[in-house]
Amino acid sequence: MKVPLLDLSRQHAQLRKEIERAIRRVIDEGAFCGGPFVEEFETRFAAFCGAKYAIGVGSGTSALWMSLRGLDVGPGDSVITVPNTFIATAEAISMTGATPVFIDIDPQTHTMDPRKLEQAITPQTKAIIPVHLYGHPADMAAIMQIARAHGIPVVEDACQAHGALHREQIAGAMGTAGCFSFYPSKNLGAFGEAGAILTSDEALCERLRACRNHGQTQRDCHSMVGWNGRMDGIQAAVLTTKLRHLPEFIQGRRNCAERYNKGLADTGGVICPAESPHVRHVYHVYAIRTPERKALISELTAAGIGCRVHYPMPIHLQPAYASLGYGLGAFPVAEQASREILSLPIYPEMPHSHLRHVVDVVNQHAANHPGYRGDHSDD
Numbered sequence: 001m002k003v004p005l006l007d008l009s010r011q012h013a014q015l016r017k018e019i020e021r022a023i024r025r026v027i028d029e030g031a032f033c034g035g036p037f038v039e040e041f042e043t044r045f046a047a048f049c050g051a052k053y054a055i056g057v058g059s060g061t062s063a064l065w066m067s068l069r070g071l072d073v074g075p076g077d078s079v080i081t082v083p084n085t086f087i088a089t090a091e092a093i094s095m096t097g098a099t100p101v102f103i104d105i106d107p108q109t110h111t112m113d114p115r116k117l118e119q120a121i122t123p124q125t126k127a128i129i130p131v132h133l134y135g136h137p138a139d140m141a142a143i144m145q146i147a148r149a150h151g152i153p154v155v156e157d158a159c160q161a162h163g164a165l166h167r168e169q170i171a172g173a174m175g176t177a178g179c180f181s182f183y184p185s186k187n188l189g190a191f192g193e194a195g196a197i198l199t200s201d202e203a204l205c206e207r208l209r210a211c212r213n214h215g216q217t218q219r220d221c222h223s224m225v226g227w228n229g230r231m232d233g234i235q236a237a238v239l240t241t242k243l244r245h246l247p248e249f250i251q252g253r254r255n256c257a258e259r260y261n262k263g264l265a266d267t268g269g270v271i272c273p274a275e276s277p278h279v280r281h282v283y284h285v286y287a288i289r290t291p292e293r294k295a296l297i298s299e300l301t302a303a304g305i306g307c308r309v310h311y312p313m314p315i316h317l318q319p320a321y322a323s324l325g326y327g328l329g330a331f332p333v334a335e336q337a338s339r340e341i342l343s344l345p346i347y348p349e350m351p352h353s354h355l356r357h358v359v360d361v362v363n364q365h366a367a368n369h370p371g372y373r374g375d376h377s378d379d
């Protein structure tokens, strides 16, 4: 049996007719860059998330960069984020000319540890970017409280967390701005590159709309240095179609996670992902932890099961960021996690038989390895 990490073809087979109809409308109306289909998606996505405005852009990376530009972050400033995220979070900071400052994570949720935040704030701090990693919201109540006390805007990296909840609020709609990626493999995926920014701040929204369109506020009048960061019409039409099904997609992922949690509960050798109280995790990634990752990867691979590590090298240890001078040992919780995490296959349409096969192989592994039963030193 072959069990892929992700199989988009199952979702697209179900939605093919609906999506083809939507794409045909874009072709018929010739609304390829920006335009009515993008506006329709923006309205619907903002409403879905409970934010006033959504700004459709070209990618999640672009969304992060533009949010910082919109908040006037630039050279000489610093932005606090976490080291265990996709490199784009840090790149967006660097591309504004500002410096990324990392803080360690909570060992249970793998998201920004609010207890580390206050001591990292300096007069140079111009923004904070918590990452809702794997689809589990960061502790936004605590983060927002500290940020407000210091008057620092918060940009949520919600690129993995479409529809996730923290205390009844939707990820991406809690901070000053929230950034989404619609890369095809994300929980809400386009047929190419796309992203969006949420905000309820009207002035920021105006700046962001200008920024994604070369800083243009009126025809041929450019009030700021922007970029080409527009969303395209075909992506917007695909996304509007898929957004109608997002609640089902989320439920499908949560059902898979529940089956994994039950199936692996007695294993002992691995740790299943945590879901904090007052949180709805949307499981973009189902990441277990095992001290014997290398062995488990070869056993899964031998059994035809796809798996991956998100992410094996924290950003402060990447060659691209060597100049920041952090080095090994700077963030022990994130570093330890990077050695033990392993992402198992998960997607809304994943067949039960596939999931059972994964559970069997992981349980077999745990039976042969002491795992955490022999080592409770960490967490």
Ligand SMILES: *Cc1c(COP(=O)(O)O)cnc(C)c1O
Pocket: 059, 060, 061, 062, 085, 086, 088, 089, 131, 157, 159, 160, 180, 181, 182, 183, 194, 195
């Ligand atoms: C995917 C992702 C991004 C970047 O989004 P793109 O659309 O690929 O540019 C940024 N941050 C996180 C956490 C992501 O998962």
